[in-house]
Amino acid sequence: MAKNHVFNEGLTLADYNSENPSKKFRNKVPLMLGNEVIEWPVDQSQLTRKYTENAQKFIIENKEKPFFLYVAHSMPHVPLYASKDFAGKTKRGLFGDVIEEIDWSVGEILKTLKAQGLDKNTLVIFASDNGPWLSKKLDAGSAGPFRDGKFSPYEGGSRVPCIVWQPGTVSSGVVSNLQTSTLDVFPTIAKFAGVNIPQDRPMDGLDITSVFTGKNTENIKRDYFLYRGDAIRMGDWKYVKEKDSEQLFNLSTDKEESKNVIKQYPEKAKALAEKLESVRASFN
Structure with missing residues (x-):
């Protein structure tokens, strides 16, 4: 992209220096293969399909040797796009359509493994990296009974499903x-x-x-698990420090993190707070 040539939609590199480039280039991104830009701006409604087809191609080309395939779909991170085969297909709006297409993608990849006789010799792990981005409302998912979502130290921000096959x-x-x-x-x-x-x-x-x-x-x-921000879990106990407040939850009886029991168990909170400081200090 270093050359001053014209891209799709009549956009040029000179547009990067325009008065408001962020508005002109909003949600316009390149599709790259290695270090080469192969489509710009990419049609994001086709990304799930393209990722799927390339994953299938990789499996077939490497079926005779051990391989590791990491498929990180762009969606359901915003902005959301669905191809014409899935747009408007669900009752959950665009977010539901996107999930439906990702479900199709996983199915196609599993079909390829089976067709190549690799299904019993391939471990498949399907998981999300964080909870829903709740401020995006209908463009986000749900954490179910768990508190809050992405960017927070609560369970809704990090507790996600994982399927292994x-x-x-x-x-x-x-x-x-x-x-x-x-x-x-x-x-x-x-x-x-x-x-x-x-x-x-x-x-x-x-x-x-x-x-x-x-x-x-x-x-x-x-032994322990660290969350985003100042939060730590040890066993069923979880300590959260937000600004000037401290909270203690027992996740075995309160997975929703609705009951702060720090007054009932101050010594437990103190022990977790000290462990949190010790672990954070070890990072330096």
């Missing part, structure tokens, strides 16, 4: 409520692949292969 390895129809994290994906995949992780540095994640296979999950013990 590998026929013959992961049992179907099993629900686990063990405390796990996407931090655990790295050491878990390494274990499945028979690769030793580095021992010369601390690892935030845990090997949770037993959660996926349903064997000996008693060994999954997380």
